[in-house]
Amino acid sequence: MPMSSRTISPEIQYADLSQQGDTAQLGMWVFITTETLFFGTLIFTYYIYRILYSHEFDVAARDAVLWCGSANIGILITSSLTMVLAINAAADGRRRAMIWWLIATAALGMCFLGIKGYEYNLDYNDKVVPVANFEMKPGEAPAGELFWVFYWVGTGLHAIHLTIGVGLVLYMLLWRIRRGEITPDYYAPLEVVGLYWSFVDTVWLFLFPSIYLVGRS
Amino acid sequence: MDQYHWVPFWPRTAALNAVVVNNLYIAELGLCGLIIAMVVGMMMTFCVRYRQGSTVSRADRVKKTWHWEITWTTATLVAFLVLFCWGASIYIWLFKTPPGDIEIYVVAKQWMWKFQHPGGQREIDTLHVPVDKTIRLVMASQDVIHSFFVPAFRVKRDVVSGTYETIWFKATKTGTYQIECSQFCGVQHATMKGYVVVMTPADYAAWLTSHGIRESLALQGEALFRQYGCSGCHGANSTVHAPTLVGLYGSIVHLQNGGAVRADERYIHDKILMPNEQIPAGYPSNVMPSFAGQISEDNILKLVAYIQSIGSQEFSR
Amino acid sequence: MTTIAIDLPRNYATEENTIVSWLFTKDHKRIALLFFASITFFFFIGGFAATMIRLHLATPGGLLQPSVYNRMFTVHGVMMVWFFLIPSIPNTFGNFFLPMMIGAHDLAFPRVNLLSWYVFNLSGLVLLYALVMGGIDTGWTFYPPYSTQYASGYVFAAALAVFINGFSSIMTSLNFVVTTHRLRAPGMTWLRLPLFVWAMYSVSIVMLTATPVLAMDMFLLCVERFIGVGMFDPSRGGDPILWQHMFWFYSHPAVYIMILPAMGVVSELISCYARRPIFGYLGMVMALMAIAIISFFVWAHHMFVAGISIYSAVVFSLLSFFVAVPSAIKVFNWTVSLHKGSIVFDAPMLYALGFVLLFTIGGLTGLIVATLAVDVHVHDTYFVIAHFHYIMVGGTVSAFFGGLHYWWPKMTGRFYPESWARFAATLTFVGFNLTFFPQFILGYLGMPRRYYTYVPAWESWNLLSSAGASILAVAYALPLFYLGWSLLYGRRAGPNPWGATGLEWTTPSPPPTHNWELTPTVKLGPYSYNPEDGSYITQDGVKHAYV
């Protein structure tokens, strides 16, 4: 048994902690597979329509706020880095470093959401919210609105996932770490959150070019 | 009326296609029967012979080899693949629509079938056709997806909203046959029925004249062509850089994006509703407006008939 | 071997007796029973709808309003597929026996398992809400533009229910995959897994891969229905056929989600009651995995007349024939497993034999509908209805009942009354064929499905079918009574009443909360039966004489 601020014992169905940690990670990987298929379906249908209505989609995509998307991709990539640093710190038992890197991660995540919210506001003023106040711009008919449906569904679902991610990081900070349940011998929960975080990050790596870059030149 | 075959479990057979499908179906039933007999036979024999308490020796059980599985599976599979090829060839023959002797436009809507004959005759829920002629149906839906189904002909095709579907048949026996709608389309889906009346050519001709007082579809289409302003761009002395539609029908159109399509009903239909989807090479996009929501499917059919008619003029020249 | 039938005071069911202890349990066996209660409830709602359908169709005029009839078959389809058949075997027997069969103390994530049950019930509540508020009439396939623009009723709530339901599927199957990978007892190698575990594993893979696609599909449908964008609406640039592709990309694999577990159960039953090792274990395993994989490449066979291109139709038809190959291997191996066995015709075995026969008929008619030219005629007719009821009802539901009887002594510690059970099994078989065989004939005659009224010429076949359905209803209601009775008055069963080899039979019946004090060590593959004297060796290496 590891000697630490608190002795952690494995749950009944596991032989030892390392088996429990491995299993948790495998679980997250499997979950990520399903999430990939979930977003993959969306991106796939998006490209079907994009090819079918390449012209209308190109016109519509010009109204997407490029700088917001680009700033956000920078933020998310950085946040993945801080997440990895936090996990490294956990493995080495550098508790303070771990806490600070996690705070940085959560802050970057919130920063992303803030920018996204601002962008949604710009979009609203630009009258590109389907149904609510959509205005068909010249050259977009009839499929321009579809682009914006994909935009809202895609970025909206991503934002929900990121919010959950921030929540998980805060849960780690305010509950698991505070109670001393993350130790150099057993930090699998943190690794699992890290996996999820990188996944959400990766989704944006696909959404961003699809929405903001294709056909922009 | 005499709707059904004299055998209570066999539908009537009244078209070229129906005969072919029947043969295939009987072959399949035969093969399935054989396989089931084999499985049941083996099961029954084993169950009786090797029931608990029977004194038969259980020694020397078949050793696991792949031979059994492979032999049995390949044998049945090969038999089935023959049937697959048979089925696929009929399907290809059926869905590669040949040019019909008579082309009839069908508009499906909740819950009726509207038919328009080339001569302009219209009817609802009843379709008169001559026997032994290839009838080609060009079908559009005004609302949801329907499906045109004549059991006695063994033909069926979904009528999908927003596009054209075609199907053909060649009736071989005069009589009246039921049309069913086989795709769920709302409360009265079950009553969306009709009849195909197959007549001798003479009767058909008589029927046409007695109903043929209207002007032909193409003529009605020509009027609409002017009414909707198509002629302003596509007419002979228009100044807009728009392609002439004379001779368009049936030709191959080269597209701006490098592809090519045949200018069939579906192409023209889509052109009217979504002009920017496929742009012919050498023409500007975004000039032709979309008429989505402004022209009913009935009227689009008339326009198509008109464009088709000026296409054939070109051929005859 | 002497078994002393003592009612252990401490087993998973009696450990704690408060309602709270059940609602917050993390024990996989208790959660299995919770699921069992839920799906039984939904089965009776779906069965009630089926009863109404058959009552209505007994005469061409019928007794319901058309709009009510349309709601009935929609409720029937949605309930039976997502709320009964998909969770049936995995979430009950899978939950209960997968950990026990691999020698684990619980599933990998017990809390996720419990959450799965709550999410499942939540989705059921949303669906019930949709029903109570007025129902839906789109059919279980939700085809747009009807479902999005024209249908009245609570399509949004129903689609949402299916969407939420997907989370439950994903949680359970994730748990199964991870558990099978990580929690096998020492010595339990992959090729020593009972076929039921393999079936759970392959079905979980299919669920994990297919369900997210359906989730996105339903999500887009909800968005379209709720706020009115034109994702699948042709007048606004959408494509209704795209929905069909996405739907069947899920729903074709989903039909194998419904059959693979049944195949697993039947393999256990046949081997146990024929007292003989299953023929071709490896072939059976590979067939399961092959079905799971090929199932993803045949979806467009539901769309042969929907306007897909001729060439893709040909390819999809061909692939549909290939998916029959692994199924053929299974049917063959089950049959040969009877050869030189020592066959006992207890109720579970009767169900299993019925399964093999009805599955074969259903599967072969599946090939008939996969034949392009014939499908043009029988698509969306009662022929298709008969095809899938043969597999889903004749096949999977039979296997479910077979498994229920087989494992009943293990789950409750009591025997069910054997002669009643045999009677019910036989009645099921008779009633089933009477109900659905006439539908093949109706289908080829050309009676389309989802018809609330039909021409009088079809009346006699429909009447026959309705008569059969009432027999079937009795056959399905019977177990409710005698199994309930057996809970109180049934003879007590020892740990291994059937003389079966799986690890689950090495615990007392009912098993204690964490299954074993000590993790068992596995020495053997499954199915070490000897037909010559009925003796058997359980997987922990202990040899027993047959009693």
Ligand code: HEA
């Ligand atoms: C558990 C459910 C289940 C299962 C397992 C299957 C299995 C199969 N199904 Fe079925 N099917 C459904 C449930 C199921 N189906 C449902 C619900 C629908 C309708 C949905 C709707 O529209 O509402 C449907 C509809 C459906 C259609 C569309 C029909 C139409 O709408 O027009 C098709 C077409 O190809 C099809 C084919 C098949 C095939 C080829 C198999 C194969 O997997 C069968 C394989 C099995 C065998 C072949 C039998 C055993 C083999 C032998 C005895 C050996 C001999 C054979 C050979 C070697 C070739 N099914």
Ligand code: HEA
């Ligand atoms: C998945 C599983 C499943 C199961 C188990 C069943 C079970 C049954 N189904 Fe099912 N059926 C489907 C899945 C299933 N079905 C699907 C997916 C459709 C397509 C829907 C659509 O088109 O969208 C369909 C459609 C369908 C139709 C076609 C409707 C139409 O197209 O118009 C019919 C018609 O006969 C039918 C009949 C039956 C019958 C008689 C049973 C019987 O086996 C049911 C027997 C069970 C019971 C009867 C309950 C037993 C208990 C009692 C009887 C106790 C007393 C209860 C009361 C009556 C209060 N079903």
Ligand code: CUA
């Ligand atoms: Cu039109 Cu059903």
Ligand SMILES: [Cu+2]
């Ligand atoms: Cu299928």
